[in-house]
Amino acid sequence: MAEKFFFLMFAVVAVGSALAVISLKNPVHSALSLIACLLQVAAIFVLLRSPFLAVVQVFIYVGAVMVLFLFVVLVLNIKKAQLETFPKGRRWFAYAIVPVVGIEFLAVIFGKSFTATGYEAAVEEVKVATLGRALFTEYLFPFEVVSILLLAAMVGAIIMAKKRWD
Amino acid sequence: MIFTIKDLLSIIPELIIAGSACVLLLVDLLISKERKACMAVLSILSVIAAGVASYWLLGADFMGAKSFAGMFELDGFSTFFKFVFYTATVLSILLSFHYVKEEDINLGEYYVLMLFSLSGMMVLASGADLLSIYVGLELMSLPIYVLAGFLQNDVRSNEGAMKYVILGAFSSGILLYGISMVYGLTGTTELSGVAAALSDSSVHVPALSIAIVMMVAGFAFKVAGVPFHMWAPDAYEGAPTPITGFMSAGPKAAAFAVMLRVFMEGLQPAYEQWMVMVGVVAVASMAYGNFVAISQKNIKRMLAYSSIGHAGYALLGVMAGTEEGIASVMFYMAVYVFMNLGAFGIIIMMRKGGQRGELIEEYTGLARSHRGVALLMLIFLFSLAGIPPTAGFMGKFYIFMALIHRGMVGLAIFAVLMSAVAAYFYIRIVMLMYMREPAGEFEFARSKGIYYALFITTVGTVLLGICPGYLVKLAEMASVIM
């Protein structure tokens, strides 16, 4: 009961702040809303008995990624006016599409019972050790591929940022 | 023991590519700027080494087995595609040799990123689990984003890369959403497990359709199928030309490989549902790509639209949903590597700084002074248009046959009509080359790399057109294993 209440609270705030991210004109305000949204998602992870994921969500996304975002926004000093580049004429298209897709989704979700299979509601907290073990046994291969991916991304970022002409 | 020696052996080609990419990153520091060609040679050697390893694995007793807890599958299907990727990568590196020097982007990282991308494609082709497929997809795309924007002081390159990276990230998100829904519905990410769960029809709730829509959309982004093609023309135009060729051959083939794997292996029980969506994308791509290509003035843009059209044909093969369909797509991808990279080879040759060699008009009268080059271009364009006896014709032929055997005659007729449209803009270039007087002098970038590449692509295009049997047999064998 209490859990449902908390879930609804976090979910509503998360969706509301996500909407604010895309509708606010000022990029700094958008960033603040995104931070709020990510924190709500972390809270939902706590409800799902995965404190590790919750904390990592806060650590990585709120603590690092968003700080970098803000850094870029502040350095570039993006003006409000520059953000109005979304072509006005095409807005009606977006406005028309969104309700249609939204209604479709709602119909799918409420139309027929939609249950995730293969899962019992987790009662016990997910232990960090369990997570770590899974990562290094069952998911070893994707884990290693991700490490190569990160290396490639790092090389790419340096290449893009490096000034080659002086 | 968390993995066996067999597990490790089955990923030897991947290890070779990823490992040599890492080593080359360091070797690059020792090589002076004038001698960066060493890097290209070393990368080609490592690709060849991986090819040898892949060939050796064909005879291994664990061929067809899954490794790493069901994450990785070594079978004929993936090996076939891996050879397609090797070919595409080697050809692109050969084409890059001279180009990077000319454009002053002669950095070792250029080749390293290509190798990283190659390793991603290989993981993708062998991925037997949605998770490893997803990370493979990212590993393939990320270096390509960077390579597309490699011309740092060219606005078009920046724009193209920007669009590519943003839409690519967006499409990854959509794909992930689809994957997560499949996971929610079936409780597993392993493709065989997904198939097993889906064979129970009670799982076929409407949410499955949404998941499939998401996955089709995500993959369609990667193969540049309409309406998810928006990035393609700009990214193709802006990217360094050898990379454009690479993009249109390697990652596209990889995306088709994974599409076949996911839809044919994992989502096979939901064939009725995805068939329609793939079909819609296929028809839209053929129509849109081929018609819009007609009005293009820049040859790279034209080839971008044509590649959208070609993606449409290949999607038809996916849609057929039979082993014959799979084999036809595999053959088509192999053929496409040769003919498309050949055409890009000519474009690179024509390019001498700036816009030169990118406008279609500049090919006017090429045949008068340079018969050889014009003939090669003629072969590639005919092949792209699907005119016999070139390889492109055989590729399309097998796809249409697969469709007809499946009873989709209407679609086959539509596809034939669309290739007639396509023939118009390919043959227009041929006409310009052969029927008009030249407007000015031609300049060529001459290098051994380009010659080798053109030789290989020409031989491939012609040979596969005249005697496709061997490769088709290989593709059929590989598709049966699946």
Add this chain to the structure above:
Amino acid sequence: MVDTAFIVEVIIIWIKVVVVALVLFSMPLALTWIERKVAGHIQVRLGPFRVGPHGILQAFADMVKMLFKEDVIPDRADRLLFKIAPLLMMVPVFAIFVAIPFGDKVTLPFTDRELTLYISDMNVGIIYVLAVSGLAVYGVIFGGWASNSKYALLGGLRSSAQMISYEVVMTFAAVGVVMLANSLSLVDIVRSQSGGFWHWNILYLPVGPVWFFIFFIAGLAELNRIPFDLPEDEGTLAAGYHVEYSGMRFAFFMLGEYVAMVSISALAVVLFFGGWDDPLGPFAFGIPPILWFVAKVMVFIYIFMWIRFTLPRYRYDQLMTIGWKVLIPISMANVLVTGFMRI
């Protein structure tokens, strides 16, 4: 469904939270006085001397002044963000103390109820602390941006870059400790060091001192304290991100900074100096563990003040060099060594 035990449990947690919050709120009053005294004596002055004996009431005078000062909001500031920025700084540093263990279980006098001297023993405590302490930077960034002032903005920018760089370093130090303790829970980390000072992580030779050194430098940088106080560098940025703040809002920033200092000190004690553990181990003579904890934290607070009035400030590029080119490579090597030692 709701039984008495549950209610008592909730009430106890509430009491703990309130006590911790009150202590933390009042701490800066004492700390400002101490800091000014320390500064005075280091610089061969007397420091505040007029309000009360030895100026001990100086902090209260300051508080009254802050309360009655005009609250200036710059004309073109972003009013909303300007107002919430100090809170954004304060909330995370208080939240850190949810996970910090002040002592082990004690039995309450006159009852047989056991009381734990920490609010929560999370099994991911150390990551929680790192994550939450990283959030304090938003107060600095938003405060700097919302003031609509060049100096403030530059302060905010510096702070965000500095925070990103040193959070990586700090996390490495935490990784080291986790490897030594085999647990992410702060309580377990303290317990793994119990039994006298020779069991403490700082004396886990040779890697312990190196981890502490890394942690301490990163802590200084995260606190924006000298020698890494570039976000509020008086010499070049006037007062940095809080240059436009006055009155109570300014006081909130100060409060946040002092509490953050306490939190890093407490963390250093928990991670490297055995937390509440009695340094004499088996030869202990009955000083309550919580007093040991407080004493150790006070020593650290004094060290922070000592450094502040002794060392000059680094340049910005030096700051980045130290972070990325010195500390991170050392950390990586140290992870390796620690790993081999723990096999």
